[in-house]
Amino acid sequence: MKVQALSQEHLPSAATLLAKSSQQFRDAAGTLAEDRLKQALARCEIVRVAIRDKDTVIGLAFHDPCRGWEVHSSGPASVAAALVSFGSELEASEKAAFWEQGYLIFGGLLAWEAPTIRTRMDLMMKDAQTAATADWNAVDVGGPAFVLAVDTAGKTIPNRILKVQAAALGSGAVLEVFRSPAVVAKVKELYNFLGQEVPEHVDVFGTKFFPMWPGGVSVDWHQDCHYFGTASSRIISCGVYLEDTDQDNGCLQVVPGSHTFDFEHQPGSGLHSQGEWVNPDASTNAVDVVVPAGSVVLFNSRLLHAARQNKHASRTRYSLFGHFVPSELDFSWRGTDFSHGTYQDRHQVY
Numbered sequence: 001m002k003v004q005a006l007s008q009e010h011l012p013s014a015a016t017l018l019a020k021s022s023q024q025f026r027d028a029a030g031t032l033a034e035d036r037l038k039q040a041l042a043r044c045e046i047v048r049v050a051i052r053d054k055d056t057v058i059g060l061a062f063h064d065p066c067r068g069w070e071v072h073s074s075g076p077a078s079v080a081a082a083l084v085s086f087g088s089e090l091e092a093s094e095k096a097a098f099w100e101q102g103y104l105i106f107g108g109l110l111a112w113e114a115p116t117i118r119t120r121m122d123l124m125m126k127d128a129q130t131a132a133t134a135d136w137n138a139v140d141v142g143g144p145a146f147v148l149a150v151d152t153a154g155k156t157i158p159n160r161i162l163k164v165q166a167a168a169l170g171s172g173a174v175l176e177v178f179r180s181p182a183v184v185a186k187v188k189e190l191y192n193f194l195g196q197e198v199p200e201h202v203d204v205f206g207t208k209f210f211p212m213w214p215g216g217v218s219v220d221w222h223q224d225c226h227y228f229g230t231a232s233s234r235i236i237s238c239g240v241y242l243e244d245t246d247q248d249n250g251c252l253q254v255v256p257g258s259h260t261f262d263f264e265h266q267p268g269s270g271l272h273s274q275g276e277w278v279n280p281d282a283s284t285n286a287v288d289v290v291v292p293a294g295s296v297v298l299f300n301s302r303l304l305h306a307a308r309q310n311k312h313a314s315r316t317r318y319s320l321f322g323h324f325v326p327s328e329l330d331f332s333w334r335g336t337d338f339s340h341g342t343y344q345d346r347h348q349v350y
């Protein structure tokens, strides 16, 4: 048995399960109504399925923000238990991994939402034609900054957007992601584990969208904290991959355990001539974060990470980024490099 986020292909099987277990999901003729399932699920933020034999859904759980968990299962009690624990509590081993390795991957946590968010990013990009800028550090422009990519000679490519800085100012979908109960629950648990009080309020800042076109890049090696002017371990960075992401279309790379070191950042060159980056030595053990659409990666803002170039001929790699910070933690930016934040782009999450 496997527990994962509900994805489109499991919808019919999930509807069959629900039609058996609950009158609510049957229509007058007693047959299952997939549409009703979709409507019910649209109200819920977290939807999990337990799957057997590859395709058969044997359990389904959703978290209604008002009513809490609702679990349906055609298997033993252990199926329901697995569903709920997957959705709510972090295992102790996961918490330890976050502390030791500096990151945690939640595969498919937002799988259900990912296609819609992706479409909403396309809508936001419609404004890019009029608003694009060559300034990598463009901030406080009263809205999102559509930053143009450069070629291998470091020359701006017209009409090719590399990132949308302050993306939360361009699309409501961005804050919906960072405020979604599924993500917030994990963030709260991680703060709790860090041995600190769970902050009463948490903000997200430095929101970004990377379309990563075929041939394109997003970031070279860096520690997010380099740009913030603080190395506080209370900042949790968050990447949300809206499409299947692998070595071909530019997946994230991380160096486990690197969050306990400081790395020197220097101005980049070529495709990475915007920004300041680290040049890790050859012995550095990088891990590719290969994940399905809707996956969320939470990491210590001191973790050394980068993204591969998208070498695929046709696939994009849409992703969102933001950084969680306790609301009471204020800090002054580093002065010369604002690329990861602006006060306009700091928003309360809870």
Ligand SMILES: O=C(O)CCC(=O)C(=O)O
Pocket (backbone or CB within 6 Å): 208, 210, 218, 219, 224, 239, 251, 252, 253, 305, 306, 307, 319, 321
């Ligand atoms: O594009 C990625 O996968 C990583 C982006 C990133 O690290 C950042 O924006 O700080």
Ligand SMILES: [Fe+2]
Pocket (backbone or CB within 6 Å): 219, 222, 223, 224, 305
């Ligand atoms: Fe980063």
